Amino acid sequence: MENYPAVRLHDLRVRRGRREVLRGLTLEVPRGSLVGLLGPSGAGKTSLMRSVLGIQAGVSGEASVLGRPAGSPELRGRIGYLAQTPSVYDDLTVRQNLAYFRVMAGADREHVGEALERTGLDDLADRLVGTLSGGQRGRVSLAVALLGRPELLVLDEPTVGLDPVLRAELWTLFHRVRDEGTTLLVSSHVMDEAVRCDRLVLLRDGEVLADTTPDELLARTRTRTAEDAFLAIVAGRTWESA
Amino acid sequence: MSGRRTLATAGRVLAQIAHDPRTVVLLLVVPSLLIGLMAWLLDDTPVFARVGPAMLALFPFIVMFLVTSIATLRERRSGTLERLLTLRTAPLDLVVGYLLAFGALAIVQALVAVGYAVVVCGLDVHGSLALLVVVALADAVLGTALGLFASAFARTEFQVVQFLPVFVFPQVLLGGVLLPRDDMPAVLRTISDWLPLSHAVDALDAVARDDHGIGYVLAELLVVCAFSAAAVVLGAVTLRRRTA
Numbered sequence: 001m002e003n004y005p006a007v008r009l010h011d012l013r014v015r016r017g018r019r020e021v022l023r024g025l026t027l028e029v030p031r032g033s034l035v036g037l038l039g040p041s042g043a044g045k046t047s048l049m050r051s052v053l054g055i056q057a058g059v060s061g062e063a064s065v066l067g068r069p070a071g072s073p074e075l076r077g078r079i080g081y082l083a084q085t086p087s088v089y090d091d092l093t094v095r096q097n098l099a100y101f102r103v104m105a106g107a108d109r110e111h112v113g114e115a116l117e118r119t120g121l122d123d124l125a126d127r128l129v130g131t132l133s134g135g136q137r138g139r140v141s142l143a144v145a146l147l148g149r150p151e152l153l154v155l156d157e158p159t160v161g162l163d164p165v166l167r168a169e170l171w172t173l174f175h176r177v178r179d180e181g182t183t184l185l186v187s188s189h190v191m192d193e194a195v196r197c198d199r200l201v202l203l204r205d206g207e208v209l210a211d212t213t214p215d216e217l218l219a220r221t222r223t224r225t226a227e228d229a230f231l232a233i234v235a236g237r238t239w240e241s242a
Numbered sequence: 243m244s245g246r247r248t249l250a251t252a253g254r255v256l257a258q259i260a261h262d263p264r265t266v267v268l269l270l271v272v273p274s275l276l277i278g279l280m281a282w283l284l285d286d287t288p289v290f291a292r293v294g295p296a297m298l299a300l301f302p303f304i305v306m307f308l309v310t311s312i313a314t315l316r317e318r319r320s321g322t323l324e325r326l327l328t329l330r331t332a333p334l335d336l337v338v339g340y341l342l343a344f345g346a347l348a349i350v351q352a353l354v355a356v357g358y359a360v361v362v363c364g365l366d367v368h369g370s371l372a373l374l375v376v377v378a379l380a381d382a383v384l385g386t387a388l389g390l391f392a393s394a395f396a397r398t399e400f401q402v403v404q405f406l407p408v409f410v411f412p413q414v415l416l417g418g419v420l421l422p423r424d425d426m427p428a429v430l431r432t433i434s435d436w437l438p439l440s441h442a443v444d445a446l447d448a449v450a451r452d453d454h455g456i457g458y459v460l461a462e463l464l465v466v467c468a469f470s471a472a473a474v475v476l477g478a479v480t481l482r483r484r485t486a
Binding site: 054056085090101118 | 325
């Protein structure tokens with residue numbers, strides 16, 4: 001395997017209108033790791049993920065993905081993306097959605113069944129997406145992101161609004177995919193999910209507040225839960241002084 | 243661009259519409275109902291014989307414009323467009339896929355509308371019926387192509403609907419339906435020469451009256467197709483991968 005990280009951002013800046021939403025951000029996501037991107041809403045998580053995918057306008061600085069500049073044509077189909085809103089067709093069945101995106105991603109036919117199985121959607125395969133619950137719709141969108149076993153998965157708040165059982169199941173799935181060699185970049189504002197990641201990146205106001213491991217985060221902030229740790233950092237104590 | 247992805251897109255759009263039977267019925271029936279209303283309204287006058295052929299261009303054109311621009315706007319707003327552009331999709335895969343799907347619907351729509359106008363409303367067609375269907379189809383495709391293009395400039399459904407008066411109504415007014423184009427003020431006549439719907443109406447009139455010969459009809463048809471092609475290319479250009 002080549003010797004480059006899955007994602008490498010250096011002094012990344014994103015300007016939206018007059019506002020700079022990412023302010024010179026430097027970050028590496030090692031291959032085969034599960035990295036959590038945490039921070040309050042408006043911190044720049046989505047802009048960062050969209051920059052990695054090469055669909056964000058107003059980007060300056062360096063962003064390379066799988067050894068290539070973000071947005072390169074060669075990367076298309078190698079990155080699975082789950083946006084915050086389920087990006088699937090309401091007026092198609094689950095299976096029709098997957099069958100279509102499968103062609104557009106250049107994945108094999110067998111991957112449709114695999115994606116259905118992994119997201120637990122087998123029983124819902126022939127239902128219209130528009131008739132599903134919000135959580136189920138999110139899982140259809142996730143199934144599309146998994147199609148063709150992409151090398152990098154970029155998941156924007158995949159567990160938001162889900163019940164605890166389902167959330168646990170999804171994290172089991174993320175670990176399984178990670179163990180198969182896929183790199184995952186997962187954003188969340190649910191802090192207790194932080195402990196399930198290999199590495200954590202805390203964002204606030206477009207800057208990296210901390211880039212660490214879950215254990216180190218708890219140790220340095222002398223807190224017992226990730227939520228407390230985050231609050232401690234955000235409350236004003238900087239990471240260095242914590 | 244890839245043939246497989248284009249066909250997959252066309253199939254997907256048709257599958258979406260198949261799950262919405264009400265839209266299918268509206269698409270196929272509404273133009274005929276309007277033509278029927280027109281024929282009834284003008285029953286005791288010679289006017290229907292004059293404007294009837296133009297109706298075959300107008301209603302499919304308007305209906306397809308609306309349906310297509312809303313469908314593409316939904317694609318932009320739901321995030322599916324963004325997702326497709328992170329995959330191997332080329333903009334032309336999408337635009338041509340849409341065109342094929344709505345074109346297939348337009349064929350059925352044109353058959354229904356022409357059949358209804360001729361059989362039920364008694365529209366006199368002196369030229370070839372097949373050619374009339376082809377011209378009506380070209381007009382529906384033009385509506386689809388312009389709808390694709392117009393949706394690029396709309397952020398909301400409200401705006402898309404407002405584009406109907408902007409893109410469509412001037413073409414209807416200046417297209418020679420209300421007033422023969424030769425009787426217009428010179429400036430308006432020149433403007434109407436540059437609007438695709440004028441050529442569509444001219445072509446339909448020529449087929450219905452059979453007074454210009456096939457060469458003229460094909461030339462007008464070519465103009466309509468050129469406008470469609472330009473709208474498709476411009477529509478594809480507006481599908482940007484990077485957005486704010």
